[in-house]
Amino acid sequence: MAKRQSFADKASKKKHEVICPVCNQAVQYTLVVAPEPVSGGKSFKMRSRNVGICKCNEKSVLA
Numbered sequence: 001m002a003k004r005q006s007f008a009d010k011a012s013k014k015k016h017e018v019i020c021p022v023c024n025q026a027v028q029y030t031l032v033v034a035p036e037p038v039s040g041g042k043s044f045k046m047r048s049r050n051v052g053i054c055k056c057n058e059k060s061v062l063a
């Protein structure tokens with residue numbers, strides 16, 4: 001059975017804005033490049049990913 005999207009879901013997707021349920025602030029997506037262990041853990045490769053940043057984690061992500 002398919003889940004029906006609520007109107008609020010559709011509206012938030014249209015605006016491309018995510019509100020953090022914890023701090024109630026808009027989440028900003030930022031490309032963060034960080035080393036990631038390769039299988040075996042003996043070497044690393046640089047990997048970029050989009051990270052959502054809000055008041056909850058901005059210090060740990062941007063430090």
Ligand SMILES: [Zn+2]
Pocket residue numbers: 020021022023024025054055056057
């Ligand atoms: Zn937050």
